[in-house]
Amino acid sequence: MRLDVVTIFPDYLRVLDLSLIGRADAEGLLDLHVHDLRDWTHDRHRTVDDTPIGGGAGMVMKPDVWGAALDDIVCAALPGGAVAKAPGTPVAEGDQARQEGPRRVLVIPAPSGEVFTQRTAEDLAGADQLIFACGRYEGIDARVGAYYAACGVEVRELSIGDYVLNGGEAAALVMIEAVARLRPGVLGNPESIVEESHAGTGLLEYPVYTRPVAWRGYDLAATEPVLLSGDHARVARHRRDQAIARTAERRPDLIARLRPAELDAGDRAALARNGWVAPAGAAHPVPLVVRPAVDGDLVALADLAARTFPDACPSSLTPEQIAAHIAVNLSPQRLALWLEDPRVVLTVAELPQGLPAPPGETDAEALPAGALVGYSAVVAEILDADGALPAGLDPRPPAVSVPPGPDGAQALAAELSKVYVDARLRSAGIAATLLAEAVSVVDNMGVTALWLGTNAANRRAQKAYRHAGFRKVGTRTYEVGGSRCRDVVMVLHPQVKLPRPGRSG
Ligand code: 6GU
Numbered sequence: 001m002r003l004d005v006v007t008i009f010p011d012y013l014r015v016l017d018l019s020l021i022g023r024a025d026a027e028g029l030l031d032l033h034v035h036d037l038r039d040w041t042h043d044r045h046r047t048v049d050d051t052p053i054g055g056g057a058g059m060v061m062k063p064d065v066w067g068a069a070l071d072d073i074v075c076a077a078l079p080g081g082a083v084a085k086a087p088g089t090p091v092a093e094g095d096q097a098r099q100e101g102p103r104r105v106l107v108i109p110a111p112s113g114e115v116f117t118q119r120t121a122e123d124l125a126g127a128d129q130l131i132f133a134c135g136r137y138e139g140i141d142a143r144v145g146a147y148y149a150a151c152g153v154e155v156r157e158l159s160i161g162d163y164v165l166n167g168g169e170a171a172a173l174v175m176i177e178a179v180a181r182l183r184p185g186v187l188g189n190p191e192s193i194v195e196e197s198h199a200g201t202g203l204l205e206y207p208v209y210t211r212p213v214a215w216r217g218y219d220l221a222a223t224e225p226v227l228l229s230g231d232h233a234r235v236a237r238h239r240r241d242q243a244i245a246r247t248a249e250r251r252p253d254l255i256a257r258l259r260p261a262e263l264d265a266g267d268r269a270a271l272a273r274n275g276w277v278a279p280a281g282a283a284h285p286v287p288l289v290v291r292p293a294v295d296g297d298l299v300a301l302a303d304l305a306a307r308t309f310p311d312a313c314p315s316s317l318t319p320e321q322i323a324a325h326i327a328v329n330l331s332p333q334r335l336a337l338w339l340e341d342p343r344v345v346l347t348v349a350e351l352p353q354g355l356p357a358p359p360g361e362t363d364a365e366a367l368p369a370g371a372l373v374g375y376s377a378v379v380a381e382i383l384d385a386d387g388a389l390p391a392g393l394d395p396r397p398p399a400v401s402v403p404p405g406p407d408g409a410q411a412l413a414a415e416l417s418k419v420y421v422d423a424r425l426r427s428a429g430i431a432a433t434l435l436a437e438a439v440s441v442v443d444n445m446g447v448t449a450l451w452l453g454t455n456a457a458n459r460r461a462q463k464a465y466r467h468a469g470f471r472k473v474g475t476r477t478y479e480v481g482g483s484r485c486r487d488v489v490m491v492l493h494p495q496v497k498l499p500r501p502g503r504s505g
Pocket of ligand 1: 108109110111158159160161162163164165166167168171172
């Protein structure tokens with residue numbers, strides 16, 4: 001690849017002789033030429049600029065000087081031996097054929113250009129010649145770029161970011177380094193290109209560590225035990241989770257551009273933990289908020305509860321039986337009681353910006369801003385002043401043991417009464433996030449046994465609970481609209497941290 005840089009400060013580009021680029025030049029992997037623009041001036045003062053036509057501050061670089069320089073450089077011999085013809089006369093718009101032969105790109109660094117990204121670097125790395133026309137002052141007369149584009153030269157005006165430099169030299173250095181390291185042989189270890197930020201994954205890179213394991217109070221054995229486990233699959237999952245968390249924190253714009261089809265269940269769960277939901281059919285992830293329910297949620301919550309309950313019922317139940325159950329146990333009155341009761345923790349999952357309809361679907365499939373798409377209810381077994389338990393608390397099955405807390409703290413049981421997610425947002429990590437939130441809430445309440453009953457036939461629910469740390473301890477019967485159903489009873493002891501479940505569950 002031939003690199004030409006035209007500037008009025010050739011010394012500025014001296015740093016290119018150092019480091020990888022210099023070595024690549026010396027080894028013939030790159031063919032680097034830095035030119036002084038003033039070599040193409042003809043007046044005594046070697047003038048390169050003039051005042052702006054139309055008035056205004058600053059100076060503009062002269063098109064005649066740039067034209068003389070670029071005419072020479074655009075037809076320079078390339079290592080392959082090809083010599084281009086002189087640009088000649090511009091062709092009419094519409095039949096601007098690209099020049100045949102080697103791919104030569106004229107790059108004009110300018111804060112008003114398109115933003116240079118890793119994609120741009122990858123594209124430019126495929127060219128045979130890159131010519132950087134570094135402007136100073138207010139920039140280069142706009143006809144220069146227009147002329148070479150009209151002659152069939154590929155012209156790219158590129159900015160390296162939303163800030164202003166005094167000239168294009170520093171920006172050219174940045175672009176050259178980003179492009180050159182993608183060329184074969186320039187970088188020492190080609191694999192390190194694959195994992196780094198902005199390469200293919202669309203995520204920022206995860207944090208990295210090296211020895212010593214403990215340094216100035218930061219002990220990786222305590223904070224990052226997975227990295228020391230030697231379990232490659234777990235290390236990869238952990239790093240990807242960290243990449244997702246970091247990207248959500250620092251570059252939400254990148255999260256909003258991810259493609260859900262390229263995300264696995266672990267990615268979705270990590271996204272949901274970090275405030276995003278990526279439904280399988282959607283074009284892109286959308287923001288997700290998991291928060292305590294408030295009075296204003298009542299109507300939407302009752303609607304969500306009525307909509308999601310039937311999905312979790314065994315097929316043996318009739319619609320009438322299900323409706324009868326909802327009318328009693330998930331009525332707006334019951335939910336209103338829960339909202340007021342400090343012994344009940346109601347959590348909702350909200351899409352603050354809604355969810356656009358999946359590509360190819362009608363707007364009827366879209367969800368509006370503020371839509372509630374999931375909720376959980378935790379009911380603690382605490383008597384009120386009248387000696388009564390909270391409304392809707394199921395009898396605790398005998399299989400559930402309630403141990404005292406650490407240091408002899410009081411034993412306290414709570415029922416995870418509900419965890420429901422809108423069927424359209426299944427497998428998007430919302431249930432796992434609601435569960436994690438519920439566990440953290442009851443942990444803070446001093447609950448020592450969080451138990452639940454879930455339909456024995458509902459395997460996916462049991463699996464999700466197992467993933468959240470629940471273990472099966474027995475069964476119970478549960479009435480839905482007068483019909484007896486068999487439930488599995490599962491328990492989690494928040495104070496006792498379980499070992500991570502292995503592959504076999
Ligand atoms: Cl390419 N040039 C200048 N002068 N300022 C910039 C820039 C380029 N990119 C960001 N700021």
